[in-house]
Amino acid sequence: MRILLADDHSLVREAVCAFLTAEGFEDVTGVSSLHEALDRVADDAPFDLVLLDYDMPGMNGLDGLSRMRAAMGARPVAMLTGSASPAVARQALDAGARGFLPKTLSAKSLAAAIQFIAAGGVFAPYDLMAAAPTRPADGLTQRESEVLSGLCEGKSNKEIANDLNLQEVTIKLHVKTLCRKLGARNRTQAAMLAQDRALHP
Template structure:
């Protein structure tokens, strides 16, 4: 690839072994250059600001901020950097959030390094790649019936927190929290907040 600048890549994944292996395999590609690595959402943003990658390959679930949140920040701060999400949790709601955040690639972690390299090139070239199986799952699951506040409180309930704990963390009264969770459970529908949280998580709505 003489005379052509390599595609500058940021790799963000909190699993060091996976990230290191990917970096080593991608470095074998003549037209790709891994310029930075990160193990958390905030670190990914800091590395992106410092190194100005062409493509950011982001794990969906990272400490501090998830891949979609990082992608949304990159779109506003570094519009020339194209974001991709790799995930072992390809739930439908995640794909929808990713597309809304401007993510250009969405693929499972089961993809090979060679396939990942191809998709990095695709995304860098201005095109989009969505894994067909993940796209099909998203279509079959449909849109979430939950409001943003209902989803937020269900997510807090998913960890087994009590109404009092959820109210304190959300800055709401216990009665208001009960009303939101009851509304969410009736929309899903589910018999209680714990079942509603489990079902919403399975469908990728939280």
Template sequence: MTTDTPSPLRILVADDHMMVLEMFQQFLSNQPNMEAQTAPDLESALASMDSDGPFDLALIDLNMPGMDGTAGLRKAMERNGDKPVALLTSNPTPAVVADVLQMGAAGIVLKTTSLKDLANEVRFMAAGGRYIPVELIETGPVRTRSRDVSSTPLSARETTVLDLLGEGKSNREIGADLSLAEATVKMHVKSICSKLGASNRTQAVIVAQDMGLI
């Protein structure tokens, strides 16, 4: 007796940061019964929905070109048939969270979520569930990133290190560029991740791009 293999979940990830697209596409496409397609802006995402959709789940970046806030999310929901669409962002305001809930979107995925959690979140929403990170429900926007304190929570040295992280340089290369010991660079990277609420250097760069720090 043969058992039919279920069709893979088809996920669309739309974001204007290439690092986000590469990370999400590589991770999601390596999950069992899942494949990911990407788009760099809202117009491209809508075109993909028209030509290749509807997708089992679309993750739509809040700040990419064409979005106009959550208005772009609504457009994506209208174009993806009756399939779920969720917002992809780093630190949504209470108003954005309220809009997402009010319009009936599938939820919100934080770019700082661990990859292990990401797979579960994607499957949950693709199955028809609604997902909102608990920290957004309990405390509103993610305050741990200190975004209300100043335009940047980072020191001048950390900002310099962050710029080099954004260029894809290793700790050793950053140390050579700045005449710092590699251990000192590691300390700065750890501090940057902590201040930006990121779990690793890649997520730190992604969050920093969303904040306009690099």
């Protein structure tokens, strides 16, 4: 797996690269700016994953994420940060980041998160996201969010209907809509996608 890490702090950049190499990632490249990272993506052989420091000069908030996502196409881009906040994490994930990785993660946790992202998942630490205020997921109504919560808890349509004082057929319609909005094939995948994207607290 080819990984590109962009971080303007040389000690952090070198430490993270060393951590990842020690965990078995053979091709880890470190650069010091967003501009340099964009140049490497454009000129070098394809990278499987790009890690961007959220606080790096030139990022301009999530503008840098958008620019790198455009350069990477379908390949994943994740944020690495030393000053993580639930609000910023949600904004990054909503903007298409495939992960939000605090620099406080251990080497093994960081490696596991990267493997998870490379396999198609979306990673954000549970303890960080749990601190975020709950709200309806983007694009979902309050009722759809309530039904989604039931799916994530493994409840049947009948159980969710009883909880919400609705007809079971109404829950079935909500589940169908949720699958369409989340791009899921079935209720189980909808629940998995919701948890991956931190749509369910």
